[in-house]
Amino acid sequence: MTTQSADSKKTALDAIAVQVNACTACGLHKNRTRGVPGAGPADSEILFIGEGPGFHEDQKGLPFVGQSGKLLEQLLAKIGMNRDQVFIANVVKCRPPENRDPMPDEIATCTSAYLFKQIEILSPKVIVTLGRFSMGLFFPNAKISAIHGKVKWENNRAYLPLYHPAAVLRNMGLMGDMEADFRKIPELIKEHAQRNKPPADDPGSKSGGATGGDENTPKEEPPQQLSLF
Ligand code: URA
Numbered sequence: 001m002t003t004q005s006a007d008s009k010k011t012a013l014d015a016i017a018v019q020v021n022a023c024t025a026c027g028l029h030k031n032r033t034r035g036v037p038g039a040g041p042a043d044s045e046i047l048f049i050g051e052g053p054g055f056h057e058d059q060k061g062l063p064f065v066g067q068s069g070k071l072l073e074q075l076l077a078k079i080g081m082n083r084d085q086v087f088i089a090n091v092v093k094c095r096p097p098e099n100r101d102p103m104p105d106e107i108a109t110c111t112s113a114y115l116f117k118q119i120e121i122l123s124p125k126v127i128v129t130l131g132r133f134s135m136g137l138f139f140p141n142a143k144i145s146a147i148h149g150k151v152k153w154e155n156n157r158a159y160l161p162l163y164h165p166a167a168v169l170r171n172m173g174l175m176g177d178m179e180a181d182f183r184k185i186p187e188l189i190k191e192h193a194q195r196n197k198p199p200a201d202d203p204g205s206k207s208g209g210a211t212g213g214d215e216n217t218p219k220e221e222p223p224q225q226l227s228l229f
Contacts, residue, residue, distance in 0.1 A: 004121065009042035012121045016114055020093045021061075026109045028094035028102075034061035035094055038118060040087030045189060047124040048072070049115065049134040050090045051164060052102050058095035063088045068165040072130075075165070075182045089118055091133045102133060111137060125157060125192040126185060131164030149181035151188060156195065158188040 004012075017037035023029055036053040039062050048064075056066035064072050064083075073083055092102040092110045102110075115137075119127070129135040132144045138159045139147055152159045162181050168174045 004123075006041070006043040009121050013038075013042055013118065016117060016121075020114055023093070023113070025113055026094075026106045028092060028096060028106055028110075031097050032094040033058045036061055036063050036090060037093055037114065038063055038087060038089030041084070042087075042122070044085065044087040044122060045125045045192075046086045046128065046185065047119065047122055047126070048086055048088045048128045048130060049137075050088070050130045051133045052090050052092040053095040054099055055095070057090075063090055064165075067169060071165040071169060075178065078179060079182055079186055081185075087118075087122055087124065089115060091115060091137065107133065107137075126188045127157060127159050128185065129159065129161045131162075131167065135161040148177060149184060151184065153195075156192075158192065160184060160188060 017035075020035035020037040023035065029035075036057045040047075050064060050068070053063065054066050054068070056069075057063055063069070069083075072088075076082055076086070092106055093114055094110075096102050096106070127138070129138060135142060135144055135147070139152065139161055142161070144161065144163060147161050148163050150161065160181070163174050163178055165178075168178045
């Protein structure tokens, strides 16, 4: 998947979007106005994963277009980026009624049908989780207050757990931490390049940079079960 062209990635992501909008795999589809598959460039190096669509997202079919989205855009601007440079998705693709928490069976069904496939297609260098549900997919049993901003490298990819923007809006005391955590994102892209650089004394030995099992890549833990449930 990592060698897929941007065009073929886009085709595969578009096919998932079509499936999301026809999905009846869990009860969340019953109240859906629009499914919210995710949005962003197919060749994005960074994937943000939120929790699930809210009212505005359900109306528009796009992720993070309400107040949380505004904050996300402001935070991106502070690191010199904008939302058109990143892919933004959610754990569940349909709005939970009254914005309740997504349930374990909804998360399991939706992630295995869509989110994990999106990750495979995008093959991002950095996955930024927003909030505890998205964090829970990659950091089982962790507490967000304890691990926000602490990076995990696995299979040549950085996982950065962050607070959910809505949590920051509810408690502005978290803003300083959130901004500091956000500043790690460009550093991780640089670190990824560093980790994948061919050795200086062996120029030209690798053409396209290293991937997961390369000897230049620091030893990492084996991939773990992605789902918590
Ligand atoms: N909150 C989320 O987790 N996702 C969205 O798309 C919007 C708000």
